[in-house]
Amino acid sequence: MASVYDTLLERGYIKQVTHEEEIKELLEKEKITFYIGFDPTADSLHVGHFLQMMVMAHMQREGHRPIALLGGGTAMIGDPSGKTDMRKMLTKEQIQHNADSFKKQFAKLIDFNDGKALMVNNADWLLNLNYVEFLREIGVHFSVNRMLTAECYKQRLEKGLTFLEFNYMLMQGYDFLELNRKYGCVLEMGGDDQWSNILSGVDLIRRKESKPAFGMTFTLLTNSEGKKMGKTENGAVWLDKDKTSPYEFYQYWRNVGDADVEKCLALLTFLPMDEVKRLGALQGSEINEAKKVLAYEVTKIIHSEEEAEKAKAAAEALFAGGQDMSSVPTAAVKKEELGCSITELLVNTKILPSKGEAKRLIQQGGLTINDEKVTDMNMIITEENFNDGSMLIRRGKKNYNRIVIE
Structure with missing residues (x-):
């Protein structure tokens, strides 16, 4: 009988696992609790998270229980994985607001009713830790030599790794230990950039609790050229x-x-x-x-x-050149805002982030207004450029925006 492991493998999710045969057997014979961590550093999830939500949905459909762990505590430090610069630190209020937004998005794919899935915040245990006790209980199990070989720290060492960020791996390992103790969570899953952090948690549970724990990472969502999608x-x-x-x-x-x-x-x-x-x-x-x-x-x-x-x-x-514009992203301008250049208009309406970007697009012949190619980056936009108070902008072949006069 095929298990969820076979499904994840066939669909191309699995990148690395800590104990392949044991994990296969576990997922086939038991209904387990697993977790994936999400740092609430923005007020919405993005396409990169979507892949992880899909994994949670596949697991839950086969009877396993997901925990979506919000990094309310770790977000106050910032994960160095895959980052060359230090992340900005957020306030507790910002983190809470972001966490509330996440739950609504998770609910589109994951059923939280009757404890079928849990959403937990690591601030609940990380923010009240006694530092000396934490070092004695957890820090003693981490080798600095081994930590420094981890990919997530190697990249940051070149620019300068703060002690604040160096603690991140200990905290993520401790999260897994806490979830194991509280909810019987035996598997941590995450993107492949989390491999070192996941290993540290698996190792910590095996040392502290003398119990099996497992880790699995997924393929990152990249295109055929290896660039991150989204x-x-x-x-x-x-x-x-x-x-x-x-x-x-x-x-x-x-x-x-x-x-x-x-x-x-x-x-x-x-x-x-x-x-x-x-x-x-x-x-x-x-x-x-x-x-x-x-x-x-x-x-x-x-x-x-x-x-x-x-x-x-x-x-x-x-x-097809039809007229249904109801779903095209639309920005509104006041009449008195017209009389500016096309590059200014594109930036003012947030269609493009900068004038430089707008100029490049025009130079490459990638901008049309109402199906006419724009060649002059200083072109002044007036009411005459609007048909019935509406102007259709096309960037490249298929990206459309509409500007309407209020």
Whole structure:
């Protein structure tokens, strides 16, 4: 009988595991409690977190219990993993606000009713620790020599690693120990950049409790060139519809590279694998059908079927030169704000982050207004550029924005 381990392996999630045979057997024979940590450093989760939410959903569907651990305590320090600079520190109020936003987003994929999943905050135990006791109980089990060989610290050592950040691995290890003691949690999962931190927790439980504990990391969501997915010229692709509209979200997936379609369908949708392979094998212009399925399925999971339908209709209407603009990201300007250059308008309406970005786009021939290519970066925008109070901006081939006059 196939277990969730086989599902995760077949769909391409698993990158590294601490004890492969034991984990396979455990997931097949028992219903376990596992956890994934999320640092509440923003007020929305993004596409990188989405992959981890999918893993939690697959695990829960097979009867295992997820714990979404919010790093309310660790966020006050900042995780050095994958970072060359030190993270900014947040207040308790900011962290709480972010945590509340996360729970709403988790609930789209994970059932928290009747204790089927838990959301826990490590601030509950980290913020009241006695430092000397912590060092005596936990610090004694960590070798500094070994910690310094960890990838997450190596990168930071070149710029300067603070003692504050050096504590992070101890705290993450201690989180696993606490969750093991309180909830019987035996498996920590996370992105592959967390491997060193996960190992430290597995090792700590085995030393302190003389009990088995396990770790598993997932493939990071990267494109065929190895770059992290989920970034656009406007920044991260967020799961909050106020930060990334359902239409923009849909368009992001509609425009992924041909080589990335099958991987994204496997990791980010619940479509059966034979259908994923069928779609992934499409060639030439037919691959666009697979991209439409990907965009629709992912938007449906995060924003609802209704929003996915609206985004799909808007994308098709725009592609066919139709007039349905209801789902296109829209910014409003007052009449008196007109008379500025196109580059200023794009920055003022937050369509692009900087004038430099706008100038580059125009130089590369990637900007059109109402289907006419813009060649002059000093072009002055007046009411004449609007049709019935509306102007359609296209960046590149498929990114649309609309500006309306208030």
